[in-house]
Amino acid sequence: MLNVCSRSACTRQPIFQDASQHILLQPQRLQSLLNNLDTASHRHSRLDACVRVGSRVTLKQRASGEQITIQVVTPQRAVPLDHKISILSPIGSAVLGCHRGARIKLDWHGQESCWEVMKINSK
DSSP, rough: OOOOHHHHHHHHGGGGGGHHHEEEEEHHHHHHHHHHHHHHHSSHHHHHBOOOOOOEEEEETTTOOOOOEEEEGGGOOOOOGTTEETTTSHHHHTTTTOOOOOOOEEEEEEEEEEEEEEEEEEO
Protein backbone atom coordinates (compact mmCIF):
# COMPACT_ATOMS: atom_id res chain seq x y z
CA MET A 1 0.00 0.00 0.00
CA LEU A 2 1.35 3.44 -0.86
CA ASN A 3 1.97 5.84 1.98
CA VAL A 4 -0.70 8.33 2.85
CA CYS A 5 -0.56 11.19 0.41
CA SER A 6 0.33 14.53 1.93
CA ARG A 7 0.02 17.38 -0.52
CA SER A 8 3.69 18.31 -0.33
CA ALA A 9 5.00 14.78 -0.86
CA CYS A 10 2.26 13.20 -2.95
CA THR A 11 3.75 13.82 -6.38
CA ARG A 12 7.03 12.21 -5.28
CA GLN A 13 5.29 8.84 -5.16
CA PRO A 14 6.17 6.48 -8.04
CA ILE A 15 2.69 6.57 -9.58
CA PHE A 16 3.14 10.28 -10.34
CA GLN A 17 6.56 9.84 -11.99
CA ASP A 18 7.31 9.15 -15.65
CA ALA A 19 7.10 5.46 -16.42
CA SER A 20 7.46 5.62 -20.19
CA GLN A 21 9.96 2.75 -20.36
CA HIS A 22 7.60 0.53 -18.39
CA ILE A 23 4.37 1.57 -20.10
CA LEU A 24 5.63 1.71 -23.67
CA LEU A 25 7.37 -1.67 -23.49
CA GLN A 26 4.37 -3.58 -22.13
CA PRO A 27 1.71 -4.20 -24.78
CA GLN A 28 -1.23 -4.28 -22.34
CA ARG A 29 -0.26 -1.03 -20.62
CA LEU A 30 0.41 0.62 -23.99
CA GLN A 31 -2.96 -0.52 -25.32
CA SER A 32 -4.67 0.84 -22.22
CA LEU A 33 -2.93 4.21 -22.68
CA LEU A 34 -3.91 4.35 -26.35
CA ASN A 35 -7.53 3.46 -25.52
CA ASN A 36 -7.64 6.19 -22.85
CA LEU A 37 -6.16 8.75 -25.28
CA ASP A 38 -8.72 7.75 -27.89
CA THR A 39 -11.58 8.12 -25.41
CA ALA A 40 -10.31 11.51 -24.28
CA SER A 41 -9.96 12.83 -27.84
CA HIS A 42 -13.49 12.03 -29.04
CA ARG A 43 -15.80 14.95 -29.68
CA HIS A 44 -18.25 13.83 -26.98
CA SER A 45 -15.50 14.13 -24.33
CA ARG A 46 -15.43 17.87 -24.90
CA LEU A 47 -19.15 18.14 -24.24
CA ASP A 48 -19.18 15.68 -21.34
CA ALA A 49 -16.30 16.60 -19.04
CA CYS A 50 -13.71 13.88 -19.17
CA VAL A 51 -10.01 13.98 -18.43
CA ARG A 52 -7.85 14.73 -21.45
CA VAL A 53 -4.38 16.19 -22.01
CA GLY A 54 -4.36 19.64 -20.40
CA SER A 55 -7.11 18.88 -17.87
CA ARG A 56 -6.72 19.83 -14.23
CA VAL A 57 -8.03 16.98 -12.12
CA THR A 58 -8.75 16.84 -8.41
CA LEU A 59 -8.19 13.34 -7.06
CA LYS A 60 -9.04 11.99 -3.64
CA GLN A 61 -6.96 9.21 -2.19
CA ARG A 62 -9.55 6.77 -0.91
CA ALA A 63 -7.50 5.49 2.05
CA SER A 64 -6.72 8.87 3.58
CA GLY A 65 -9.39 11.13 2.10
CA GLU A 66 -6.72 13.64 1.13
CA GLN A 67 -7.14 15.48 -2.16
CA ILE A 68 -4.62 16.64 -4.71
CA THR A 69 -5.08 18.60 -7.93
CA ILE A 70 -2.88 17.67 -10.87
CA GLN A 71 -2.67 18.74 -14.48
CA VAL A 72 -2.36 15.92 -17.02
CA VAL A 73 0.26 16.95 -19.59
CA THR A 74 2.48 15.59 -22.34
CA PRO A 75 5.80 14.11 -21.20
CA GLN A 76 7.79 17.20 -22.29
CA ARG A 77 5.71 19.46 -20.04
CA ALA A 78 5.69 17.19 -16.99
CA VAL A 79 7.01 18.64 -13.73
CA PRO A 80 5.67 16.42 -10.94
CA LEU A 81 6.75 18.81 -8.17
CA ASP A 82 4.54 21.46 -9.83
CA HIS A 83 1.70 18.90 -10.08
CA LYS A 84 2.07 18.65 -13.87
CA ILE A 85 1.83 14.90 -14.39
CA SER A 86 2.80 13.11 -17.60
CA ILE A 87 0.34 10.93 -19.50
CA LEU A 88 3.16 8.36 -19.33
CA SER A 89 2.98 8.16 -15.54
CA PRO A 90 0.83 5.43 -14.00
CA ILE A 91 -1.71 7.89 -12.59
CA GLY A 92 -1.65 10.12 -15.69
CA SER A 93 -2.41 7.26 -18.05
CA ALA A 94 -5.05 5.86 -15.70
CA VAL A 95 -7.10 9.08 -15.41
CA LEU A 96 -7.20 9.86 -19.15
CA GLY A 97 -10.76 9.51 -20.40
CA CYS A 98 -12.22 9.28 -16.88
CA HIS A 99 -15.30 11.21 -15.76
CA ARG A 100 -16.07 12.79 -12.39
CA GLY A 101 -16.77 10.07 -9.86
CA ALA A 102 -14.58 7.47 -11.56
CA ARG A 103 -12.59 5.25 -9.23
CA ILE A 104 -9.08 4.24 -10.14
CA LYS A 105 -7.18 1.37 -8.59
CA LEU A 106 -3.47 1.23 -9.32
CA ASP A 107 -1.11 -1.60 -8.56
CA TRP A 108 2.35 -0.31 -9.35
CA HIS A 109 5.26 -2.62 -8.55
CA GLY A 110 3.30 -4.28 -5.76
CA GLN A 111 2.09 -1.03 -4.21
CA GLU A 112 -1.64 -0.50 -4.39
CA SER A 113 -3.51 2.79 -4.22
CA CYS A 114 -7.13 3.77 -4.88
CA TRP A 115 -8.25 7.19 -6.11
CA GLU A 116 -11.50 8.92 -7.02
CA VAL A 117 -11.89 11.69 -9.61
CA MET A 118 -13.57 14.53 -7.75
CA LYS A 119 -13.37 17.43 -10.21
CA ILE A 120 -12.26 18.03 -13.80
CA ASN A 121 -11.41 21.40 -15.32
CA SER A 122 -10.67 20.99 -19.02
CA LYS A 123 -9.34 23.57 -21.43
